[in-house]
Amino acid sequence: MVKRIIQATEKEIKVPAGTKVLLWEDIGSFETKQKIPARRKFLIAENCIVEHIVIVHGKNQKAIKQTRHLELGRGSRLRSAEISLGAAKLEWQSNSRLADRADFTKQVLFYQSASDELQVQDNYVFTGLGARGQFSVSGVLSGAARARYFSDLAIKAGAQKTETRIDLKLFLLSKEAQGSLLPGLKIAANDVKAGHSASTFRLSAEELFYLSSRGLPEEQIKSLVIRSLVDNFTGHLSAATSRREVGKIFASYFPEQRQ
Amino acid sequence: MIDNIPEGHNSLWDSHNPSAYMKNTRRGLDEKLVRFISREKKEPTWMLERRLASLKIYEKMTLPDWGPDLNRLNLDLITYYARAADKPAQSWDDVPADIKETFNRLGIPQAEQSVLAGVGAQYESTVIYHSLKEQFKKLGVVFEDLDVALKTHEELVKKYFMQGIPPSLHKFAALHGAVWSGGTFLYIPRGVKIEAPLQAYFRMNAKGMGQFEHTLIIVEEEAQAHYIEGCSAPRYGIDSLHAGCVEIFVARGARFRYSSVESWSKDAYNLNTKRALVQADAHMEWVGGNFGSNVTMLYPCSVLLGEGASADHLGVAFANSGQIQDTGAKVIHVAPNTSSNVVMKSISKSGGRAIYRGLIDIGAKADNAVSSIKCDALILDDRSVSDTIPRLNVKNQSAVLAHEATAGQLSAEDIFYLRSRGLSEAQASATIVNGFIEPIVKELPLEYAVEMNRLVELEMENSVG
Numbered sequence: 001m002v003k004r005i006i007q008a009t010e011k012e013i014k015v016p017a018g019t020k021v022l023l024w025e026d027i028g029s030f031e032t033k034q035k036i037p038a039r040r041k042f043l044i045a046e047n048c049i050v051e052h053i054v055i056v057h058g059k060n061q062k063a064i065k066q067t068r069h070l071e072l073g074r075g076s077r078l079r080s081a082e083i084s085l086g087a088a089k090l091e092w093q094s095n096s097r098l099a100d101r102a103d104f105t106k107q108v109l110f111y112q113s114a115s116d117e118l119q120v121q122d123n124y125v126f127t128g129l130g131a132r133g134q135f136s137v138s139g140v141l142s143g144a145a146r147a148r149y150f151s152d153l154a155i156k157a158g159a160q161k162t163e164t165r166i167d168l169k170l171f172l173l174s175k176e177a178q179g180s181l182l183p184g185l186k187i188a189a190n191d192v193k194a195g196h197s198a199s200t201f202r203l204s205a206e207e208l209f210y211l212s213s214r215g216l217p218e219e220q221i222k223s224l225v226i227r228s229l230v231d232n233f234t235g236h237l238s239a240a241t242s243r244r245e246v247g248k249i250f251a252s253y254f255p256e257q258r259q
Numbered sequence: 260m261i262d263n264i265p266e267g268h269n270s271l272w273d274s275h276n277p278s279a280y281m282k283n284t285r286r287g288l289d290e291k292l293v294r295f296i297s298r299e300k301k302e303p304t305w306m307l308e309r310r311l312a313s314l315k316i317y318e319k320m321t322l323p324d325w326g327p328d329l330n331r332l333n334l335d336l337i338t339y340y341a342r343a344a345d346k347p348a349q350s351w352d353d354v355p356a357d358i359k360e361t362f363n364r365l366g367i368p369q370a371e372q373s374v375l376a377g378v379g380a381q382y383e384s385t386v387i388y389h390s391l392k393e394q395f396k397k398l399g400v401v402f403e404d405l406d407v408a409l410k411t412h413e414e415l416v417k418k419y420f421m422q423g424i425p426p427s428l429h430k431f432a433a434l435h436g437a438v439w440s441g442g443t444f445l446y447i448p449r450g451v452k453i454e455a456p457l458q459a460y461f462r463m464n465a466k467g468m469g470q471f472e473h474t475l476i477i478v479e480e481e482a483q484a485h486y487i488e489g490c491s492a493p494r495y496g497i498d499s500l501h502a503g504c505v506e507i508f509v510a511r512g513a514r515f516r517y518s519s520v521e522s523w524s525k526d527a528y529n530l531n532t533k534r535a536l537v538q539a540d541a542h543m544e545w546v547g548g549n550f551g552s553n554v555t556m557l558y559p560c561s562v563l564l565g566e567g568a569s570a571d572h573l574g575v576a577f578a579n580s581g582q583i584q585d586t587g588a589k590v591i592h593v594a595p596n597t598s599s600n601v602v603m604k605s606i607s608k609s610g611g612r613a614i615y616r617g618l619i620d621i622g623a624k625a626d627n628a629v630s631s632i633k634c635d636a637l638i639l640d641d642r643s644v645s646d647t648i649p650r651l652n653v654k655n656q657s658a659v660l661a662h663e664a665t666a667g668q669l670s671a672e673d674i675f676y677l678r679s680r681g682l683s684e685a686q687a688s689a690t691i692v693n694g695f696i697e698p699i700v701k702e703l704p705l706e707y708a709v710e711m712n713r714l715v716e717l718e719m720e721n722s723v724g
Contacts, residue, residue: 158641160641174656177656178652178654181650182649184649185636185648186644186647187645188643190641190643191641191668197662198662200653202657
C-alpha cells in the first residue's frame with residue numbers, strides 16, 4: 001500500500017477510483033509550524049481501499065479547530081484511526097457521507113489532561129444501499145479536562161441494508177475531569193441494523209486495591225489504563241510500520257509508558 | 260363534527276359529547292382569564308399571585324428551541340378553561356349522564372369496582388368524580404381533586420405546588436402555572452403501603468380545548484403506592500393542547516410507581532411535564548405508554564436527591580401516520596450511591612416519527628452513581644423515522660454509566676413462522692410488536708396491560724397490505 005503524507009496546508013485530498021493508499025496525517029506536530037486549514041475535504045472515489053491515520057498532538061498548540069468533510073465512494077473501503085493527544089482547546093467536526101456499499105471503520109482514541117477542552121461532532125450520513133459503518137471511540141480524561149463528544153448516525157430514506165454502530169467509551173481518571181457524550185441515531189429507512197452505545201468507566205475500589213497490593217502506585221495504575229487502550233488501538237492498525245510509528249508517538253507523549 | 264376522518268381509527272376514544280358548557284368560554288389567554296379562573300375557584304391570594312407570576316414568565320419565554328417544531332400550534336385558538344361540572348361527585352350516579360357514559364365506555368367505573376383503591380375523573384378543566392375506598396381514608400391517605408385539596412390541605416399544597424417543576428423550567432410549565440385547573444392531590448402518610456393502584460383519568464371532550472391538570476403527589480417516609488393516569492380526547496381536525504404537570508415527592512425510604520397510558524386524539528399537542536424528587540433510599544418508578552396525539556413531548560424526570568435513591572423509567576411510544584412521539588427520560592443524579600435504569604421502546608409506522616430524547620446527568624457529588632439506559636426502536640416501513648438522542652453528562656469519575664440503543668425492523672423469519680401457524684400478516688405483526696413491548700407492559704396491572712396491547716393492535720390496523 002502506497003503511503004501518502006498529507007501536507008499541513010492541504011485543503012482537499014482526492015483519492016482516484018480503484019486506488020489503494022495509506023493516508024498519513026499529522027496535525028499539530030511539534031515540527032509543523034505551518035497553518036492548518038480550518039476546513040479539509042477528502043474525496044475518495046469508487047472501489048478504493050484506504051487506510052487513514054490522523055494524529056493530533058497539540059501539546060504546544062493553544063487551539064486547534066477543524067471541520068472535515070469526507071465523501072466515501074461506492075464500494076470503497078476506509079479504515080481510519082484517529083489519535084488525539086490533547087490541545088488546550090480542540091474543536092473537531094467531521095462530516096462523512098457514505099455511498100452504496102461503502103465500508104467505513106473508524107477508531108478514535110483521545111487523551112485530554114490538565115485543563116484541556118475537547119469538543120467533537122462526528123456526523124455520519126448513509127445515503128446509499130448496503131453501506132456499513134463501525135465506529136469506536138475511547139477517551140481518557142485526567143486533570144481538570146473537559147470533553148464533549150457528539151456523534152450522529154443518520155440513515156437517509158432509501159439507504160436500505162445499512163449496517164452501522166458506534167460505541168463511545170469514556171474513562172475519567174480524576175475527580176475534576178468532566179465529560180458529555182451524545183450519540184445520536186436518526187433513521188429514515190426500515191431495513192437497517194443500527195445501534196450505538198455510550199459508557200463511562202472507572203477503576204473500581206477492588207481493582208485499585210488489587211493493583212496497589214501488587215506495589216503499583218495509583219499514578220502508575222492510571223498509566224496502565226492508558227497503555228492498555230493504546231495497545232488496543234495500535235493493534236487494530238493493519239500496517240506494521242503504522243503500528244511502530246504510532247507507538248513511537250505515544251511513547252514520546254507518555255514517557256512513563258516506555259519499557 | 261367528526262368529518263374527514265380516515266377509516267381505520269374508529270376507536271371509542273374518538274367519540275365525543277355535545278359541549279353546551281363551551282358557550283361560556285373563550286379562546287386565548289390574558290391576565291383577565293387567569294384572574295377569572297382563580298376567582299371562580301375561590302382560591303387563596305397566594306395561588307393567584309403564583310398564577311400571575313407564571314403568566315409573566317410565560318409571556319417572556321419563547322417556544323422550546325429543541326424537539327419538534329411547535330410553531331404550527333396556534334396558542335390563541337386554544338380554550339384554556341371550561342367548567343364542565345360544578346363540583347366533583349363522590350358517586351357515579353351524581354355525574355351528568357353524558358359524561359358518565361363517556362367514562363363508562365372507557366371502563367373506568369368497572370375498574371374502580373374490581374381493582375382500584377381510588378378513582379379520579381377529570382372532564383375538560385374540572386374534576387367530575389373523585390372517590391377513595393374507606394379503608395384507605397382511615398389510614399390517613401388523601402386522594403382528592405387538587406382544587407378541593409387547595410381548600411382542605413392548603414398548607415401542604417402551598418409547600419409543594421410547583422416546587423418540583425418551577426414555572427421557569429420552560430414555556431409550557433409557565434403556561435401551566437398560570438392556567439392549571441383540576442388534577443389530583445395524593446398524600447400517602449408515613450409507613451402506609453397501598454397495594455391496589457389509585458387511578459385518575461383525564462378526558463378532553465370539546466374541540467380546541469386546552470387541559471392543564473396538575474398532579475401533586477406526596478409520598479411520606481417508608482410509604483408505598485401505585486398511581487395510574489389515563490388520558491384521551493376525540494378528534495376534530497383542530498389542534499387541542501394538553502400541558503399537564505405531574506410533581507411527585509418521594510420521601511426517605513418510600514417507593515412509588517407512576518404509570519400512565521396516554522391515548523390522545525391525533526390533533527392533540529401533548530406537552531406534559533413530569534418530575535419526581537426522590538430522597539434517600541427511596542425508589543421511583545415511571546411506566547408509560549404514549550399513543551395518539553399529533554405531537555407528544557414527554558420526558559419524565561427523576562431527581563435523585565438523597566443518598567441511595569434510585570429510579571426506573573420504562574416507556575413505550577407508538578408513532579403512527581403524521582405523528583411525532585418525542586419521548587424519553589431524564590435522570591439527574593445529585594447524591595452519592597444513586598442508581599437509575601431506563602428502558603424505552605418505540606415503534607414507528609406509516610410515516611410516524613418516534614424520537615427518544617434523554618438526559619442522564621451525574622453531578623460532581625454523586626459518587627458511585629450507576630446508570631443504565633437501553634433504547635430499542637422498531638421501524639415498520641420505509642416511510643417512518645426513528646431518532647435516538649441521548650445525552651450523558653458525567654461530572655464524577657466514579658460513575659458507571661451504560662447506554663445502548665438499537666433500531667431495526669420486524670424479522671421476516673418471525674412473520675413467516677407465525678403465518679405458518681395460521682396468523683394473518685397483520686396479526687403476526689401485531690403479535691411481534693406486542694412481544695417487543697412486553698418488558699414494559701408486564702409492569703402494568705393486568706387490566707392496563709390488556710389496554711396497552713389493545714392500543715397496539717388498534718395502531719397496527721391496516722399495517723399491511
